[in-house]
Amino acid sequence: MKIAVIGTGYVGLVTGTCFAETGNTVTCVDIDEEKVNKLSKGEMTIYEPGLEKLLTRNLREGRLKFTTNLADSVNDSLLLLLALPTPPGEDGSADLSAILKVANDLGKIIKEYKIIIDKSTVPVGTADKVRQAVAANCKSDFDVVSNPEFLREGLAVEDFMKPDRVIIGTSSERAKKILSELYAPFVRQGNPLVFMDVRSAELTKYAANSFLATKISFMNEIAILCEKLGADVDMVRRGLGSDDRIGKRFLFPGIGYGGSCFPKDVQALVQSAAEVDYSFNILKAVMDVNERQKTYLLPRIKEYFNNDLKNKKITLWGLAFKPNTDDIREAPALAIIDELLREGASISAFDPEAMPNVKKKLGDRITFMSTQYDAIKDCDALIIATEWNEFRTPDFDRMFALMKHKVIFDGRNVYEPGRMKDLGFHYESIGRGTFANDTNKNS
Numbered sequence: 001m002k003i004a005v006i007g008t009g010y011v012g013l014v015t016g017t018c019f020a021e022t023g024n025t026v027t028c029v030d031i032d033e034e035k036v037n038k039l040s041k042g043e044m045t046i047y048e049p050g051l052e053k054l055l056t057r058n059l060r061e062g063r064l065k066f067t068t069n070l071a072d073s074v075n076d077s078l079l080l081l082l083a084l085p086t087p088p089g090e091d092g093s094a095d096l097s098a099i100l101k102v103a104n105d106l107g108k109i110i111k112e113y114k115i116i117i118d119k120s121t122v123p124v125g126t127a128d129k130v131r132q133a134v135a136a137n138c139k140s141d142f143d144v145v146s147n148p149e150f151l152r153e154g155l156a157v158e159d160f161m162k163p164d165r166v167i168i169g170t171s172s173e174r175a176k177k178i179l180s181e182l183y184a185p186f187v188r189q190g191n192p193l194v195f196m197d198v199r200s201a202e203l204t205k206y207a208a209n210s211f212l213a214t215k216i217s218f219m220n221e222i223a224i225l226c227e228k229l230g231a232d233v234d235m236v237r238r239g240l241g242s243d244d245r246i247g248k249r250f251l252f253p254g255i256g257y258g259g260s261c262f263p264k265d266v267q268a269l270v271q272s273a274a275e276v277d278y279s280f281n282i283l284k285a286v287m288d289v290n291e292r293q294k295t296y297l298l299p300r301i302k303e304y305f306n307n308d309l310k311n312k313k314i315t316l317w318g319l320a321f322k323p324n325t326d327d328i329r330e331a332p333a334l335a336i337i338d339e340l341l342r343e344g345a346s347i348s349a350f351d352p353e354a355m356p357n358v359k360k361k362l363g364d365r366i367t368f369m370s371t372q373y374d375a376i377k378d379c380d381a382l383i384i385a386t387e388w389n390e391f392r393t394p395d396f397d398r399m400f401a402l403m404k405h406k407v408i409f410d411g412r413n414v415y416e417p418g419r420m421k422d423l424g425f426h427y428e429s430i431g432r433g434t435f436a437n438d439t440n441k442n443s
């Protein structure tokens with residue numbers, strides 16, 4: 001099939017490349033010329049495991065190309081996928097300006113039947129708005145389909161190639177038939193292709209992300225309660241997750257969720273609800289808890305240093321909002337850095353992939369180190385902000401020797417508290433008690 005993917009960011013690039021991988025001819029369109037030039041040469045614009053190999057192969061075999069020319073790619077394709085940004089507007093609702101601008105342009109370009117497929121996360125009613133914007137200038141027949149994307153950054157290729165489910169919102173039999181063919185290679189193992197009306201499809205995506213965010217904030221509150229009541233959240237999590245109705249996943253407490261999706265999608269659903277006079281109370285609490293959670297460790301760090309962080313050298317391991325990505329949007333690490341800088345601390349950091357993005361944002365306000373061990377040399381404390389695999393089993397003896405004070409604040413519960421105590425570290429994590437080691441206490 002001939003496909004144009006409009007918007008070549010995380011979702012667009014993965015979508016376009018994976019559809020090319022199953023034999024389709026795909027043109028990815030973007031307004032960012034530099035991005036298009038790089039991708040045309042096979043240079044990656046994002047870090048996503050497994051993607052580069054697929055990109056190179058499909059470019060070489062001529063199934064994938066990149067352009068800034070919307071009209072040519074649209075004329076040449078039956079399927080027009082929108083993978084455009086929907087950032088939060090001032091009131092928290094999704095800003096649809098990129099989507100509606102492109103819909104308006106499409107109306108002027110489309111001359112024969114096309115299927116416009118919305119992969120962006122958009123509020124209920126957006127497909128109707130897109131239909132109207134296209135129809136304002138278009139005489140030809142077209143369908144607008146909602147096909148929300150559920151891929152996870154860091155696992156995007158795997159998620160796209162083997163999705164848990166594919167949601168398709170449309171009432172058009174013609175679109176249904178074509179999309180069933182398009183997605184057939186991705187659902188061969190029996191994972192469902194779920195057809196529904198457009199509005200339900202649009203809401204399903206927000207419901208899924210908001211539910212997952214709720215699970216995280218719920219566990220973060222349980223973790224705080226564990227600390228206050230003398231329980232261990234690891235035990236509670238295991239006991240809780242063994243119940244099939246609850247499930248084992250997404251029960252890990254930490255310093256909050258971030259990224260480009262959960263924060264904005266929860267906010268947008270609250271706003272959508274407000275627009276129909278409904279107060280979505282649970283989600284309001286989820287947002288509050290998450291905001292607080294991002295800097296939850298700060299008072300404890302300050303307390304440890306007798307409320308004086310001036311000139312303390314604090315190291316962060318991890319800057320990305322989660323492992324296996326270079327995405328730093330809404331990353332808890334950034335909130336922690338802000339607070340630490342305000343307190344006068346000096347910060348050195350290491351992240352395997354996200355340092356260039358943080359450098360663009362913070363410049364030389366913090367020091368970037370090229371290895372995790374260089375970053376902790378002579379530090380007063382280490383904060384673990386992202387649970388990259390390489391932080392899980394480090395050389396503890398080397399750490400102990402390098403760190404000025406053997407103090408770890410673990411925002412991702414990466415280590416076993418008992419072991420850290422035996423090794424002589426002062427170790428604090430989330431919901432699992434504190435293991436003080438007085439010989440480390442900084443005066």
Ligand SMILES: NC(=O)c1ccc[n+]([C@@H]2O[C@H](COP(=O)([O-])OP(=O)(O)OC[C@H]3O[C@@H](n4cnc5c(N)ncnc54)[C@H](O)[C@@H]3O)[C@@H](O)[C@H]2O)c1
Nearest residue numbers: 007008009010011030031032083084085086098120121149
């Ligand atoms: N990132 C994720 O993990 C993820 C997962 C599922 C759904 N989503 C949703 O998918 C959508 C896209 O997210 P993303 O993370 O890929 O965004 P992104 O910011 O990485 O990419 C968007 C791309 O669109 C381009 N663009 C903007 N205006 C354009 C225009 N008029 N014409 C052509 N290109 C244009 C930008 O230059 C950019 O390359 C959002 O609605 C998001 O909520 C994201």
